Amino acid sequence: MNIIAELHCHTNISGHAFNSLTEMAQAAAKKGLYAMAVTNHSSIKDTLSHLHFYCYKYLPRRIEGIFLLSGSEIDLVDFEGHVALSEDILKGLDFRIASKHNPRDTAFESRYGTPEENTQMYLGAAKNPLIDCLGHLGNVTVPFDHEALIPVAASTGTVIEVNTSYLKRSKENVECYRDIIRLCRRHDARMAVTTDSHSIYTMGDFSVGTKLLEEEGFPEELVINSSTERLRAYFLERKGRDIFEDEMCL
C-alpha cells in the first residue's frame, strides 16, 4: 500500500515540535508526497492562540512542490465529545482531527475517562460534521467500546486514523489498532495512515501502519490517502468542492 499524503503533523510554531512549516513541506516533497495537512494542536499546553487557525488565508495552497492542507488536531474537552475550537474556526479548516490527550498535557481540566465515558466522547465527536477524523484511537490509555463506535464512524464518514507514532509506542497499541482495523473492514469505515510527525525525521514514514493494514487485508479503497485520486475524491465529497483548485489555503 502506498501513502501519498501526510494528514497529521505539527510544526515548531506550536512550541513543542522541532521544524518549521517550510522544513516539514520540504521533507514531505523529498519523500515524494502529494499533499501535507498541517494539524497543530488546539488546547495542548504551550500552544497556539486561536488566531493562528484563521491565518491559513496567508498561505498558498501549493508550497515546496506539494499541496498544503489546513488543519488542526483538536482536543476533546469533555465526555460528550465537545472540542476546543469554535465552529467558526472549524468551518475554515480542511482536515479536523479530534483527539483525547494525556490530562497532564492539556490546557483545561481533564482526566482519563472510563471506557463508557470514552465511548460517549468518541461517539459525540464522530457525529459532529465539523470533525473529519478521530485521532490515535489505538492509544490503550483511552479504552472505549470499539464495536459501538466503528459502525457509527462508518455511517458519518468519519475517518479513523492509523497513527504510526502510537503504533511505535507499545505492543498493546498495535493489538488495539488491529481490532479497530478489523472492525473498520467489517463496517467499511474509512481510514488514513498518518505519522503525527513533530519533526522532519519521521515525515512520510508510514510503513508500520501500512504493514498492519496489509496484514489485516484492509482494502486500499477505504484508505483516503492511498492515492491522489482517492484523496481528491474524499475532499470533494467532504467539502462539496475541489479545494485543490484554491489559490490560498483558506
Ligand SMILES: [Zn+2]
Ligand atoms: Zn504534539
Ligand SMILES: [Zn+2]
Ligand atoms: Zn495527538
